[in-house]
Amino acid sequence: MLDIKILDRYDKSGMYKIYDMWPQLAKQYYHFDYKPVEFDDIDNIVFTGMGGSGTIGNVLAAILSKKNIHVSVVKGFHLPKTADSKTLVIATSVSGSTVETLTVLDSAIKAGCKAISFSSGGKIESYSKKKKIEWRQVPLLNSPRASFPIYLYSILNVLGDIIPVKKHDVDESISQLEKTKKKISSLNLVCNPSLELAEWISGVPVIYYPFGLQAAAIRFKNSLSENAKVHAMAEDIMEACHNGIVAWESKSNLQPILIQGKDDFGKTKILWGIIEEYFSENKIGYTAIKSVDGSILSKVVNLIYLLDYCSLYRAVLSKIDPTPIRSIEFVKKRMK
Missing domain, CATH: 3.40.50.10490 (Glucose-6-phosphate isomerase like protein; domain 1)
Structure with a gap:
């Protein structure tokens, strides 16, 4: 039978301890005091990220699937050719060094898109500061996949006026996380x-x-x-x-x-x-x-x-x- 001793023996970095914190982390970062951001005249959103970061784009695309805004999720190197000045590119790289995400972000700036990036630091931070792109630092806990709720709820926090999710729905999701835990x-x-x-x-x-x-x-x-x-x-x-x-x-x-x-x-x-x-x-x-x-x-x-x-x-x-x-x-x- 599985017990804590066995978990500790094989899960040597204690990933399970981060999973146990998911409801708490979701609540903490949804209410975190991030600097607000405003983007006007947007009719297209592109989420770009790979691996654990890419999951966030999939989730947000699902949320926006019934909204009157075109959404794309890019997992690779190529920005959609339809991207223009009315496109908001949301780049997420928990590690901060994902080459695909950095490539898409660079293409977005060259195409005149609006952009914001989220990372724990790394090349995404350096590039964003160099190009004067809105950037928000979000911590990495254990691994990108274990950090999922931190990034998702930070983005819902920062982009609350752009990603139209009712506060009630966010609170409900966190309450359900507590029950699931x-x-x-x-x-x-x-x-x-x-x-x-x-x-x-x-x-x-x-x-x-x-x-x-x-x-x-x-x-x-x-x-x-x-x-x-x-x-x-x-x-x-x-x-x-x-x-x-x-x-x-x-x-x-x-x-x-x-x-x-x-x-x-x-x-x-x-x-x-x-x-x-x-x-x-x-x-x-x-x-x-x-x-x-x-x-x-x-x-x-x-x-x-x-x-x-x-x-x-x-x-x-x-x-x-x-x-x-x-x-x-x-x-x-x-x-x-």
Whole structure:
């Protein structure tokens, strides 16, 4: 049985202690006294960031998906050609040295875009100060992925007038994080849904999601790779029903995980029922994870919390330290 001693033995940097602080960190940085910022005449927002920083763009894009503003998420080197003086580029690099993010930020300035950057320091800080770009320093705790709530809620704080999220929805999301913590944190290692999911995973997870919850699914795939050092796949459930589902006709060690929203669109709920029937009839073991009630912010952030903690537990159960990312460091050293 997993206990604190085992967590400490394998999670040598104490990542789980940062995860335990997520509700507190979200609240702290949403109310942090950052210098306010104003941008006028914006009809297009581009979020740019990679890895843990990139998750933030996915979450904010989900929040803005029903707003009257065009949103793009860039994970790479290229700024959309449609970006212009009415475009706000939001660059996030927790480490402050992400070459892709810095490249997009440089392209944004050359294209005459408005811009703001968030980092713990590094080249992003130096470049922003040199080019007189709005920059806000946000701390790094343990790793970019563990720092997720600090960055997300700092951005919601600083850009509250631009990213139209109601204060009620932000407060609700933090309140839900506190409730989720009681179920999944290291303080409760019995009847813990994150731990139970980690114990269930033995093969390669295939994570199915509806479009609105894409941010949580992609994040889970990435966290399983970074923390637990395992392969994982993520597929939009609608698209999978037109192609990917056929692959289940062959035996494999893949394990389907269904990421469902409490109030998914009616047709989506019907589809989930059909998929579960298909897996049951074909004796394919699967598990379904449902979001909390509330706003899209509450749903996505709390799913990320539960699923990130699952990836950490999966690492420890496999006697793996979740923090080191040697393969990523191999690539980064050669991309400088």
